[in-house]
Amino acid sequence: MSWTDERVELLRKLWTDGLSASQVAAELGPGITRNAVIGKIHRLGLAERAKTASAQRPRAAKAPRPTHPRMNGVSSHGNLALAFTPHALAAPRLAPDEEVVIPMSERVTIMELRESMCRWPMGDPTSPEFRFCGGKSTVGGGPYCAYHARVAYQPAQDRRRARDQLRTQRYA
DNA sequence: CCCTGATTCGC
DNA sequence: GCGAATCAGG
Secondary structure, eight states: OOOOHHHHHHHHHHHHTTOOHHHHHHHHOTTOOHHHHHHHHHHHTOOOOSSOHHHHSOOOOOOOOOOOTTOTTOOSHHHHHHHHHHHHHTOOOOOTTTOOOOOGGGOBOTTTOOTTBOOOEESOTTSTTOEEOOOBOOTTTOSSOHHHHHHHHSSOHHHHHHHHHHHHHHHO
Protein backbone atom coordinates (compact mmCIF):
# COMPACT_ATOMS: atom_id res chain seq x y z
CA MET A 1 0.00 0.00 0.00
CA SER A 2 1.24 3.45 -0.77
CA TRP A 3 -0.06 6.97 -0.61
CA THR A 4 -1.58 7.44 -4.03
CA ASP A 5 -3.11 10.76 -4.91
CA GLU A 6 -6.60 9.35 -4.45
CA ARG A 7 -5.73 8.00 -1.05
CA VAL A 8 -4.22 11.27 0.08
CA GLU A 9 -7.22 13.16 -1.20
CA LEU A 10 -9.61 10.90 0.68
CA LEU A 11 -7.45 11.15 3.75
CA ARG A 12 -7.59 14.94 3.59
CA LYS A 13 -11.33 14.92 3.18
CA LEU A 14 -12.14 12.45 5.93
CA TRP A 15 -9.68 13.95 8.37
CA THR A 16 -10.94 17.44 7.65
CA ASP A 17 -14.47 16.16 8.14
CA GLY A 18 -13.43 15.25 11.63
CA LEU A 19 -13.13 11.49 11.49
CA SER A 20 -10.64 9.97 13.87
CA ALA A 21 -7.43 8.46 12.59
CA SER A 22 -8.71 4.95 13.05
CA GLN A 23 -11.95 5.77 11.29
CA VAL A 24 -10.06 7.24 8.39
CA ALA A 25 -7.83 4.19 8.31
CA ALA A 26 -10.89 1.96 8.17
CA GLU A 27 -12.31 3.96 5.29
CA LEU A 28 -9.07 3.70 3.40
CA GLY A 29 -9.27 -0.04 3.71
CA PRO A 30 -7.17 -2.78 5.21
CA GLY A 31 -3.49 -2.16 4.70
CA ILE A 32 -3.74 1.38 5.99
CA THR A 33 -3.37 1.48 9.71
CA ARG A 34 -4.25 4.15 12.18
CA ASN A 35 -0.55 4.82 12.66
CA ALA A 36 -0.08 5.21 8.96
CA VAL A 37 -2.86 7.77 8.87
CA ILE A 38 -1.47 9.71 11.80
CA GLY A 39 2.00 9.66 10.34
CA LYS A 40 0.73 10.93 7.02
CA ILE A 41 -1.33 13.63 8.62
CA HIS A 42 1.74 14.96 10.31
CA ARG A 43 3.82 14.79 7.20
CA LEU A 44 1.13 16.65 5.33
CA GLY A 45 0.99 19.26 8.05
CA LEU A 46 -2.66 18.54 8.70
CA ALA A 47 -2.14 17.89 12.36
CA GLU A 48 -3.63 21.19 13.39
CA ARG A 49 -7.21 20.31 12.96
CA ALA A 50 -9.38 22.79 14.88
CA LYS A 51 -10.18 20.24 17.57
CA THR A 52 -11.61 16.92 16.54
CA ALA A 53 -15.22 16.83 15.47
CA SER A 54 -16.00 14.46 18.28
CA ALA A 55 -14.48 16.92 20.67
CA GLN A 56 -16.65 19.75 19.32
CA ARG A 57 -19.78 17.70 19.23
CA PRO A 58 -21.47 17.65 22.63
CA ARG A 59 -21.46 14.09 23.82
CA ALA A 60 -24.64 12.26 22.95
CA ALA A 61 -26.78 11.52 25.94
CA LYS A 62 -26.27 8.06 27.30
CA ALA A 63 -28.94 5.69 26.10
CA PRO A 64 -31.11 4.56 28.96
CA ARG A 65 -30.39 0.98 29.73
CA PRO A 66 -33.22 -1.41 30.43
CA THR A 67 -33.07 -3.19 33.72
CA HIS A 68 -33.34 -6.87 34.08
CA PRO A 69 -35.12 -8.59 36.96
CA ARG A 70 -32.09 -10.63 37.91
CA MET A 71 -29.41 -8.13 37.02
CA ASN A 72 -29.30 -6.04 40.17
CA GLY A 73 -26.41 -5.95 42.57
CA VAL A 74 -24.11 -8.14 40.58
CA SER A 75 -20.44 -7.48 40.77
CA SER A 76 -18.22 -10.38 41.62
CA HIS A 77 -17.83 -13.65 39.82
CA GLY A 78 -19.51 -15.46 42.62
CA ASN A 79 -22.41 -13.11 42.24
CA LEU A 80 -22.46 -13.71 38.56
CA ALA A 81 -22.71 -17.43 39.03
CA LEU A 82 -25.47 -17.10 41.56
CA ALA A 83 -27.36 -14.52 39.61
CA PHE A 84 -27.24 -15.98 36.19
CA THR A 85 -27.55 -19.68 36.54
CA PRO A 86 -31.32 -19.45 36.97
CA HIS A 87 -31.41 -17.08 34.09
CA ALA A 88 -29.51 -19.60 32.04
CA LEU A 89 -31.91 -22.37 32.85
CA ALA A 90 -34.83 -20.23 31.89
CA ALA A 91 -33.31 -18.86 28.71
CA PRO A 92 -35.80 -18.30 25.93
CA ARG A 93 -35.62 -20.51 22.89
CA LEU A 94 -34.83 -18.49 19.85
CA ALA A 95 -36.39 -19.10 16.50
CA PRO A 96 -33.77 -20.36 14.03
CA ASP A 97 -33.83 -17.11 12.10
CA GLU A 98 -33.21 -15.21 15.31
CA GLU A 99 -30.26 -17.35 16.18
CA VAL A 100 -26.78 -15.99 15.88
CA VAL A 101 -24.01 -18.54 15.87
CA ILE A 102 -21.18 -17.78 18.24
CA PRO A 103 -18.20 -20.05 17.66
CA MET A 104 -17.47 -22.29 20.63
CA SER A 105 -13.97 -20.88 20.75
CA GLU A 106 -15.36 -17.44 21.52
CA ARG A 107 -17.80 -18.52 24.15
CA VAL A 108 -16.89 -18.46 27.81
CA THR A 109 -17.52 -20.65 30.80
CA ILE A 110 -19.07 -19.22 33.88
CA MET A 111 -15.64 -19.00 35.43
CA GLU A 112 -14.31 -17.00 32.52
CA LEU A 113 -17.26 -14.70 32.49
CA ARG A 114 -16.41 -11.10 33.30
CA GLU A 115 -18.63 -8.16 33.78
CA SER A 116 -17.57 -6.79 30.45
CA MET A 117 -18.84 -9.93 28.74
CA CYS A 118 -22.21 -10.85 27.38
CA ARG A 119 -23.99 -13.16 29.80
CA TRP A 120 -26.28 -14.69 27.27
CA PRO A 121 -26.47 -18.41 28.01
CA MET A 122 -25.80 -20.82 25.17
CA GLY A 123 -26.52 -24.47 25.09
CA ASP A 124 -27.84 -26.90 27.64
CA PRO A 125 -27.10 -25.59 31.14
CA THR A 126 -26.76 -29.14 32.45
CA SER A 127 -24.13 -29.99 29.87
CA PRO A 128 -20.40 -29.41 30.23
CA GLU A 129 -20.69 -27.68 26.88
CA PHE A 130 -22.68 -24.94 28.47
CA ARG A 131 -21.21 -21.50 27.80
CA PHE A 132 -22.06 -17.86 27.77
CA CYS A 133 -21.92 -15.73 24.69
CA GLY A 134 -18.88 -13.86 25.98
CA GLY A 135 -19.11 -11.03 23.47
CA LYS A 136 -18.43 -7.47 24.44
CA SER A 137 -21.29 -6.35 26.58
CA THR A 138 -22.83 -3.06 25.69
CA VAL A 139 -21.21 0.16 26.77
CA GLY A 140 -21.99 1.09 30.31
CA GLY A 141 -21.89 -2.38 31.72
CA GLY A 142 -25.03 -3.84 30.21
CA PRO A 143 -25.40 -7.57 30.74
CA TYR A 144 -25.55 -8.46 27.06
CA CYS A 145 -23.84 -7.79 23.80
CA ALA A 146 -25.72 -5.59 21.39
CA TYR A 147 -27.39 -8.50 19.68
CA HIS A 148 -28.54 -10.34 22.75
CA ALA A 149 -29.67 -7.14 24.37
CA ARG A 150 -31.96 -6.74 21.41
CA VAL A 151 -33.21 -10.26 21.72
CA ALA A 152 -33.65 -9.94 25.44
CA TYR A 153 -35.37 -6.63 25.60
CA GLN A 154 -37.08 -5.90 22.36
CA PRO A 155 -39.69 -8.25 20.95
CA ALA A 156 -39.99 -9.91 24.23
CA GLN A 157 -43.27 -9.19 25.91
CA ASP A 158 -44.71 -12.65 25.83
CA ARG A 159 -41.45 -14.46 25.56
CA ARG A 160 -40.27 -12.73 28.66
CA ARG A 161 -43.43 -13.56 30.49
CA ALA A 162 -43.00 -17.19 29.59
CA ARG A 163 -39.43 -17.11 30.70
CA ASP A 164 -40.25 -15.49 34.00
CA GLN A 165 -42.97 -18.01 34.57
CA LEU A 166 -40.58 -20.83 34.00
CA ARG A 167 -38.13 -19.19 36.33
CA THR A 168 -40.60 -18.86 39.17
CA GLN A 169 -41.72 -22.41 38.68
CA ARG A 170 -38.23 -23.66 39.12
CA TYR A 171 -37.02 -21.24 41.74
CA ALA A 172 -40.06 -20.24 43.68
C1' DC B 1 -10.04 -1.85 28.72
C1' DC B 2 -11.75 0.72 25.13
C1' DC B 3 -10.26 4.58 22.59
C1' DT B 4 -7.67 9.24 21.04
C1' DG B 5 -3.48 11.80 18.74
C1' DA B 6 1.82 12.56 19.16
C1' DT B 7 6.44 11.17 18.81
C1' DT B 8 10.42 8.45 17.78
C1' DC B 9 13.40 6.04 14.87
C1' DG B 10 14.84 2.02 12.01
C1' DC B 11 13.84 1.01 7.55
C1' DG C 1 8.72 9.19 3.27
C1' DC C 2 6.88 5.57 5.83
C1' DG C 3 4.62 3.43 9.82
C1' DA C 4 5.19 0.11 14.06
C1' DA C 5 6.08 0.82 18.56
C1' DT C 6 5.53 3.50 22.09
C1' DC C 7 3.88 7.23 24.87
C1' DA C 8 0.47 10.15 27.16
C1' DG C 9 -3.91 11.08 27.87
C1' DG C 10 -9.52 10.55 28.15
